[in-house]
């Protein structure tokens with residue numbers, strides 16, 4: 001089963017995506033600094049500035065999370081556990097891995113987790129299955 005997965009291909013996809021995310025994070029950071037220098041900071045700007053900061057941090061958190069998922073995916077390739085659902089231990093479909101190479105769960109488990117999250121349960125779907 002494992003030998004049918006094109007691990008080198010997935011590794012490439014993961015590394016490329018990680019590079020992309022890192023680049024977009026530093027581009028955002030640079031844009032943020034430039035914007036800060038441009039805007040004279042009087043009181044009217046302050047709340048707007050806070051708002052922008054919040055968006056930036058939020059966006060950054062999502063990127064950090066994605067980077068972590070990608071690096072975990074690479075780790076699973078090393079460990080030989082790549083492409084297996086962490087929840088039900090069934091193989092994740094090739095179609096899904098090609099769309100989301102850092103996927104941890106099969107579609108069914110991912111949907112179950114998303115449904116739990118939608119009910120307002122504080123689910124960190126990326127952490128709970130790890131330890």
Ligand SMILES: [Zn+2]
Nearest residue numbers: 085088106109
């Ligand atoms: Zn599953």
